[in-house]
Amino acid sequence: MTELAEGHIVKGYDVDLTGLRMKFLEMGALVHDQVQRASRALIQGDADSSRTVLAREARVNEYDLSLDEDNIALIARRQPMGSDLRVVISIARAVTDLERVGDEAKKIARYSLKHHGERDIQPLGQLRRDVRHMAPLAASMLRDALDAFDRMDPKAAVRVAERDHELNTEFHAALRSLVTVAMEDPRKLQAIVESVLVLKALERIGDHAKSIARHVIYLVQGRDVRHEDTAVMAAPPSGNDTDK
Amino acid sequence: MNTPLTEEHTAPAAAPVEDSHAGINVKPSQRKHAIADLAQQAGGKTVGVVSVDDPIMSAKGVNVYYGDKHAIREVSLDIGRNQVISMIGPSGCGKSTFLRCLNRMNDTIEGARVTGSITMEGRDIYDRRQDVVQLRARVGMVFQKPNPFPKSIYENVSYGPRIHGLASDRVEMDEIVQTSLQRAGLWEEVKDRLLQPGTSLSGGQQQRLCIARAIAIDPEVILMDEPCSALDPIATARIEDLIDELRASYAICIVTHSMQQAARVSQRTAYFHLGDLIEVGETDRIFTNPRHKLTEDYITGRFG
Numbered sequence: 001m002t003e004l005a006e007g008h009i010v011k012g013y014d015v016d017l018t019g020l021r022m023k024f025l026e027m028g029a030l031v032h033d034q035v036q037r038a039s040r041a042l043i044q045g046d047a048d049s050s051r052t053v054l055a056r057e058a059r060v061n062e063y064d065l066s067l068d069e070d071n072i073a074l075i076a077r078r079q080p081m082g083s084d085l086r087v088v089i090s091i092a093r094a095v096t097d098l099e100r101v102g103d104e105a106k107k108i109a110r111y112s113l114k115h116h117g118e119r120d121i122q123p124l125g126q127l128r129r130d131v132r133h134m135a136p137l138a139a140s141m142l143r144d145a146l147d148a149f150d151r152m153d154p155k156a157a158v159r160v161a162e163r164d165h166e167l168n169t170e171f172h173a174a175l176r177s178l179v180t181v182a183m184e185d186p187r188k189l190q191a192i193v194e195s196v197l198v199l200k201a202l203e204r205i206g207d208h209a210k211s212i213a214r215h216v217i218y219l220v221q222g223r224d225v226r227h228e229d230t231a232v233m234a235a236p237p238s239g240n241d242t243d244k
Numbered sequence: 245m246n247t248p249l250t251e252e253h254t255a256p257a258a259a260p261v262e263d264s265h266a267g268i269n270v271k272p273s274q275r276k277h278a279i280a281d282l283a284q285q286a287g288g289k290t291v292g293v294v295s296v297d298d299p300i301m302s303a304k305g306v307n308v309y310y311g312d313k314h315a316i317r318e319v320s321l322d323i324g325r326n327q328v329i330s331m332i333g334p335s336g337c338g339k340s341t342f343l344r345c346l347n348r349m350n351d352t353i354e355g356a357r358v359t360g361s362i363t364m365e366g367r368d369i370y371d372r373r374q375d376v377v378q379l380r381a382r383v384g385m386v387f388q389k390p391n392p393f394p395k396s397i398y399e400n401v402s403y404g405p406r407i408h409g410l411a412s413d414r415v416e417m418d419e420i421v422q423t424s425l426q427r428a429g430l431w432e433e434v435k436d437r438l439l440q441p442g443t444s445l446s447g448g449q450q451q452r453l454c455i456a457r458a459i460a461i462d463p464e465v466i467l468m469d470e471p472c473s474a475l476d477p478i479a480t481a482r483i484e485d486l487i488d489e490l491r492a493s494y495a496i497c498i499v500t501h502s503m504q505q506a507a508r509v510s511q512r513t514a515y516f517h518l519g520d521l522i523e524v525g526e527t528d529r530i531f532t533n534p535r536h537k538l539t540e541d542y543i544t545g546r547f548g
Contacts, residue, residue, distance in 0.1 A: 082543045
C-alpha cells in the first residue's frame with residue numbers, strides 16, 4: 001500500500017494518499033478496539049469499559065465524516081485515476097463498513113450497561129458464554145480484513161471471507177441454546193430477544209469484515225466482488241484477452 | 245499493476261531510453277532500466293483488445309521511421325465507426341505520428357517512411373493508386389492551434405466543398421456552409437457575419453470553424469491532434485460536447501495530453517509509450533483498471 005501511494009510526480013499527491021490511508025487505518029484500529037472492549041465489558045461485567053465504548057462512538061463518527069471529506073477533496077483536487085482511484089473508492093466503501101461496526105459495538109455496550117449488576121442467571125450466563133466464543137472470531141476477522149487492506153493482500157482477504165461461516169455457525173448454535181432457555185422459562189422472552197440482538201451485532205461485525213475483505217479485491221485487482229461468493233472472490237483476475 | 249516487474253535487468257537493446265523521455269521523477273538509473281524493460285516486455289504485443297467489429301480503418305503492424313529514428317513500432321489498431329478513440333502517452337511516444345499515418349500526413353515529412361498496412365473500408369490507403377487528396381477528404385483533420393484560412397468565415401467552410409466539387413450552385417453551397425456551421429455548433433454565433441474574416445473569431449470559435457471546415461467535405465473519419473490545448477475551459481467544454489455529438493456521424497480519433505479529456509470524450513483509449521502501443525481498451529476500464537504497469541504509471545501521474 002505504501003508503494004501504491006508513492007511515486008507521483010506531484011509529491012503532494014503522495015502525501016494526500018498516504019494521509020488518507022493512515023487515517024483509515026487509525027479508524028480501523030479504534031473500531032477494532034471498540035469491538036474487543038464492548039465484548040470484554042459484557043463478559044466481565046465491567047461498566048466503565050462499556051461507558052468508554054459509548055463515549056468513543058463520537059470519535060468513530062468523526063473519523064467517518066473526516067475521511068469522507070478527505071476523499072471528496074482528493075477527488076476534486078487530484079482527479080485520481082487507475083489504482084489511485086481504486087484506493088479512494090475502496091477506502092470510502094470500507095469506512096462505511098467500519099462506521100457500522102462502530103454502531104454494533106455501541107449496541108453491545110448499551111446492552112451491558114442496561115443489564116449491569118444483574119446476577120449471572122439465564123439468559124445472561126448463556127449470552128456471556130456465547131459472546132466469549134463469537135467475539136474473538138468477529139474481532140479477529142475485522143483485524144485480519146484491515147491487515148489485508150493495509151498489505152493489499154487478496155489471498156489474506158479471501159481467508160477472512162472464508163471464516164465468516166465459522167461465525168455464522170457459532171451464531172446459529174447460540175440461537176439454538178437461547179431457544180432452549182426460552183422454552184424452559186417463557187417469562188424471560190424479553191431478555192432473550194435482547195440477547196439475540198447482541199449476538200446478531202457480532203454476526204454483523206463478521207459480515208462487515210467480509211465486506212472490507214471484498215473491497216481489498218477491488219483495491220488490488222479492480223474486480224467488484226461485493227455480491228459474489230467466496231469462490232468468485234478467490235478467482236484469479238481475468239487475462240488480457242477480454243476487455244471487461 | 246497486474247504485470248509483474250521482470251527480475252533481470254538486461255540492457256535494453258530494442259528500446260533505447262532517451263533522456264527527453266525518461267520522465268521528470270525518474271531519478272535512479274535502475275528505474276530507467278525498469279521502464280525500458282517493461283516497454284521491451286510489451287515487445288510489440290499490445291495489452292488489451294486492438295480490434296473492433298466492422299472497423300472503418302484498420303492498422304496492422306505499422307512502423308514509422310523518420311530517417312534513422314524508429315518512431316513507432318509494429319502498431320496494430322482498429323478505428324471503430326461512430327466512436328471516439330483517444331490516443332494518450334507522454335511526449336514523443338508516437339501518438340501523433342500514428343494519427344498522421346491515418347490520412348498520410350507523414351508523406352509531407354521528408355525522410356518519413358511507413359511500413360505495415362493501413363486499410364480504410366478494407367482498401368490499402370498506402371496503395372500507389374490511392375489519391376491522397378481524396379483520402380484526406382475522407383479522413384479530415386483538426387489541428388492543435390486553430391488555423392482558419394485568412395479568408396471570410398464563409399470561404400473557410402466553402403473552400404473544401406468547392407475544390408472537391410460538392411456543390412453545383414450557390415444555393416447548394418450556402419446549404420453546405422450552413423449545415424456544417426450548425427453541426428459545429430457555430431452557426432448561431434456567426435450567421436450574421438459570414439463575410440468577416442475567420443481570424444476575427446475567438447480561439448474556441450476558430451477551432452469550431454476548423455471543425456466545420458473539416459466536416460464540410462463530408463468525411464468519414466475526423467482526426468484531432470490536441471484540438472483543445474490552446475483553448476480555455478469553457479471553449480474546451482464546447483468542443484468536447486461537439487465531439488460527443490459528431491460521434492453519431494463520424495469516427496473520431498483524438499490525440500490529447502489531458503487524460504481527463506480522454507476519459508471524458510472517448511469510448512476507447514490507446515496508450516503509447518516510446519513508439520510502442522502498450523495498451524488499448526474501453527476508456528472506462530483503462531482509467532479504473534489498466535493492465536499494464538506503464539499505463540498505470542502514466543495515468544496516475546507517476547511518470548510522464
